Amino acid sequence: MDRRAALTEGALAYVLEHGLIGLSLRPLAAALGTSDRMLIYHFANKETLIAEVVALANRRLAESIDEADPPVRTVGDLVRYAWRVVNDPVAHGAMRLYLQMCVLSVHESDGWRSAHEQSREPWLIMLRTGLAELAIPQPRVEPLADLILDTVDGLLLDSLVTSRPARVDAAAAAFADLLDHDSADRAATHL
Amino acid sequence: MDRRAALTEGALAYVLEHGLIGLSLRPLAAALGTSDRMLIYHFANKETLIAEVVALANRRLAESIDEADPPVRTVGDLVRYAWRVVNDPVAHGAMRLYLQMCVLSVHESDGWRSAHEQSREPWLIMLRTGLAELAIPQPRVEPLADLILDTVDGLLLDSLVTSRPARVDAAAAAFADLLDHDSADRAATHL
DNA sequence: CATTGGATGTAGCGACTGCTACGTTTTCGG
DNA sequence: CCGAAAACGTAGCAGTCGCTACATCCAATG
Numbered sequence: 001m002d003r004r005a006a007l008t009e010g011a012l013a014y015v016l017e018h019g020l021i022g023l024s025l026r027p028l029a030a031a032l033g034t035s036d037r038m039l040i041y042h043f044a045n046k047e048t049l050i051a052e053v054v055a056l057a058n059r060r061l062a063e064s065i066d067e068a069d070p071p072v073r074t075v076g077d078l079v080r081y082a083w084r085v086v087n088d089p090v091a092h093g094a095m096r097l098y099l100q101m102c103v104l105s106v107h108e109s110d111g112w113r114s115a116h117e118q119s120r121e122p123w124l125i126m127l128r129t130g131l132a133e134l135a136i137p138q139p140r141v142e143p144l145a146d147l148i149l150d151t152v153d154g155l156l157l158d159s160l161v162t163s164r165p166a167r168v169d170a171a172a173a174a175f176a177d178l179l180d181h182d183s184a185d186r187a188a189t190h191l
Numbered sequence: 192m193d194r195r196a197a198l199t200e201g202a203l204a205y206v207l208e209h210g211l212i213g214l215s216l217r218p219l220a221a222a223l224g225t226s227d228r229m230l231i232y233h234f235a236n237k238e239t240l241i242a243e244v245v246a247l248a249n250r251r252l253a254e255s256i257d258e259a260d261p262p263v264r265t266v267g268d269l270v271r272y273a274w275r276v277v278n279d280p281v282a283h284g285a286m287r288l289y290l291q292m293c294v295l296s297v298h299e300s301d302g303w304r305s306a307h308e309q310s311r312e313p314w315l316i317m318l319r320t321g322l323a324e325l326a327i328p329q330p331r332v333e334p335l336a337d338l339i340l341d342t343v344d345g346l347l348l349d350s351l352v353t354s355r356p357a358r359v360d361a362a363a364a365a366f367a368d369l370l371d372h373d374s375a376d377r378a379a380t381h382l
Numbered sequence: 383c384a385t386t387g388g389a390t391g392t393a394g395c396g397a398c399t400g401c402t403a404c405g406t407t408t409t410c411g412g
Numbered sequence: 413c414c415g416a417a418a419a420c421g422t423a424g425c426a427g428t429c430g431c432t433a434c435a436t437c438c439a440a441t442g
Contacts, residue, residue, distance in 0.1 A: 003419085019298040021212060025400065038420065040401060096297055103294040106287055106351045107210040116352055146349070146362035147342075147369075154345025158337070160297045161307055171337035178338075178373050185376050194389090216430065229390065231431060 004042045007032060008052045012060075015053055016093035020100045023050070047111075054115045057097055062122040064091075075144070076180035078130045082123070082152050083172045087159060095156055102153075123149050134183075151175055195233045198223060199243045203251075206244055207284035211291040214241070238302070245306045248288055253313040255282075266335070267371035269321045273314070273343050274363045278350060286347055293344075314340050325374075342366055 010032045015023065025036040025046060032039075043049035070081045086095060098119050105112030127145040136144060155175075159168040201223045206214065216227040216237060223230075234240035261272045277286060289310050296303030318336040327335060346366075350359040 021294070021298060024398080026398085035421070036400075037402085037422085041419075046400065099294050099297060102348055102352050103212070103290055106290060107212060113352065140365070142358075143361040143365040146358060147346075147365050150345035150349045150359070150362055151338075151342040151366070152345070153348055154341035154343070155338075157293055157344055157348070158341045161293050161304065167333075167337060168341070170334040171341055174331070174334040174338045175342070178369055181373050181376060182369055185372060215428075217428085226391070227430075228392090228432085232389075237430065 004052075007034070007039065007042055008049075008056050011049065012053045012056050016057075016097060020050070020097060020104065051111065051115070054097075054101065055118075057094060058115070058118045058122075061094060061098075061119060065122045065126050072130055072134070074180050075131065075134055075136070075183050076176035076178075078127065078134070079148055079152070079172070079176040079179060082127070082148065083155065083169075083176075086152055086156050087165075087169075087172075092160065096160060099157060099160065120149065148179075195243075198225070198230065198233055199240075199247055202240065202244045203247050207248075207288060211241070211288060211295065242302065242306070245288075245292065246309075248285060249306070249309045249313075252285060252289075252310060256313045256317050263321055263325070265371050266322065266325055266327070266374050267367035267369075269318065269325070270339055270343070270363070270367040270370060273318070273339065274346065274360075274367075277343055277347050278356075278360075278363075283351065287351060290348060290351065311340065314343075339370075 011028060014028050014031050018027075023046075025039055029036045029039050039049060040046075043052065065085070068081075068085065070077075072078050072081060085091065098116075101112055101116050101119060105116045124145055127148055128141055131141045131144055132138075152172075155168050155172050158171075159165060162168070202219060205219050205222050209218075216230055220227045220230050230240060231237075234243065256276070259272075259276065261268075263269050263272060276282065289307075292303055292307050292310060296307045315336055318339055319332055322332045322335055323329075343363075346359050346363050349362075350356060353359070
């Protein structure tokens with residue numbers, strides 16, 4: 001058994017619950033049934049420990065996106081699906097972690113930026129392929145994918161902070177409807 | 192002269208540059224030409240100092256929104272205007288602060304939540320009145336205002352993190368066009 | 383001039399941080 | 413079965429944190 005991998009696993013669970021921002025080795029080690037000394041022993045330093053944890057979280061995220069293959073008939077469905085996945089209470093821990101990475105990469109853009117981009121990439125791939133399958137013309141795919149991901153991020157941020165889910169759900173639904181309206185309109189004018 | 196107000200002013204400038212997250216009294220005091228002792232003397236504790244700074248930032252934000260009265264002819268214009276205001280390099284400090292408040296209120300929702308809501312409110316008011324003036328039917332105003340604010344937040348987050356402004360600008364433009372398309376479509380069907 | 387009260391500097395408290403030196407235990411291949 | 417290597421605990425380093433006790437200075441007031 002790879003002790004390091006097991007520790008990474010446990011550390012991820014701890015980070016998902018307690019956040020990345022004030023993370024301290026000793027409470028983490030206590031929760032993992034070990035000592036700060038051992039964490040340093042296995043990971044050399046705090047930085048690579050966090051990098052390992054974040055990488056694991058990103059791997060999990062990519063897996064959870066890949067394995068789901070929902071029935072997507074319209075662009076709105078794409079948004080509705082992404083919103084459902086992201087807004088799952090079980091996923092909220094991962095989403096909080098994602099937001100923390102965003103903010104950390106904003107105010108000290110050392111290694112955080114790449115971690116953040118690795119978080120975004122599976123989503124962007126999913127959105128781009130989804131849009132392509134829906135026959136969205138090539139030049140519109142990229143900005144639309146960016147817009148959808150950013151909007152879902154914004155909705156998620158709102159949802160996590162204000163904890164008034166119904167209101168945010170309504171906004172998300174409005175976005176999905178907006179996209180469907182638009183697609184239908186464009187299709188009609190090209191008939 | 193109110194020493195406390197002057198210190199709050201300086202602290203805001205410092206926080207806009209150095210962020211809220213690792214904020215420590217001693218470097219802050221040094222930058223302000225005083226000592227941590229004096230900060231505690233004037234503000235009683237770190238918590239109320241930060242509260243004061245955040246309140247000042249929110250006041251500034253509300254002022255900057257109020258004083259601008261742009262020509263807004265369509266819903267898309269509303270988005271374009273909000274995006275221009277938010278994406279101003281001068282405002283980026285305030286926006287970083289806003290995002291940090293978001294994240295801080297996500298992972299320790301003590302006093303942060305209300306501060307965060309106070310940041311959102313001037314924007315929401317601006318959007319709601321703008322939408323009402325554009326004759327958007329009442330039941331659609333609320334979700335649309337939420338959607339626009341959340342989307343702009345998401346775009347801003349992307350912009351601040353990835354620092355690839357052209358890409359995000361394209362997404363923002365796509366959003367504005369989407370809204371204009373939708374409005375025109377709805378208007379046409381109701382003629 | 384004496385006193386008072388606000389403003390400020392110094393030194394330090396206790397708690398915590400990431401990290402390390404060192405000694406002990408456990409494991410395992412030859 | 414023994415010795416080397418890996419795993420682990422204890423104690424502690426040097427540093428920072430928010431915060432405070434105490435002494436000092438300075439201006440205004442009586």
